[in-house]
Amino acid sequence: MYEIYAYGNNDSLYGIFNAIAAIMGANSYLQAIAMVAFCGFVTAALAYAFMPHKLIGWQWLASVLLVYSILFVPKVTVGIVDKLGTQPVQVVSNVPFGVAFFGNLTSTIGNTLTEVFETAFQT
Numbered sequence: 041m042y043e044i045y046a047y048g049n050n051d052s053l054y055g056i057f058n059a060i061a062a063i064m065g066a067n068s069y070l071q072a073i074a075m076v077a078f079c080g081f082v083t084a085a086l087a088y089a090f091m092p093h094k095l096i097g098w099q100w101l102a103s104v105l106l107v108y109s110i111l112f113v114p115k116v117t118v119g120i121v122d123k124l125g126t127q128p129v130q131v132v133s134n135v136p137f138g139v140a141f142f143g144n145l146t147s148t149i150g151n152t153l154t155e156v157f158e159t160a161f162q163t
Contacts, residue, residue, distance in 0.1 A: 041117045041131070042144040045151040050122050050130060057118055057132040057139075064112065064136050073108070080104060111138025118143070123151065 046053050063069055084101050114137040120130040 041119045042135075042140040043119045043121050043129075043147075044143050045121050045123050045147040047123050047154075050120050050127050053120050054130045054132065057120070057135055060136070060139055061115075061132060061134040064115075065134055077101075077104070111141075112136045116140045123154075 044053060044057075080101055115134045116137050118132045118135045118140050120132070122129070
């Protein structure tokens, strides 16, 4: 489980992560992604037809598919930790890996810096 540290507004974060999970799991979102991928494929094919020696479109298409399949396809669980101690951990399932990973990374850095400053200024 990826932890997101919050200093207040836990309910807002809980709502945001639930909305992200709902949007990413919706059928209309998947259809939109399929349409964008198809348009990218058609554009790359047309570019190759007119200028095959200058085409980098296939690499672009492959990188888009790779990034999407790594950051958005895997779903993980996120726990929103209240650092003020007023609420229990709120758990959100089916959050895309990329959102959870970068949210965890930034909130862990912020939490660590906060704890370092609290320790340094406790005199």
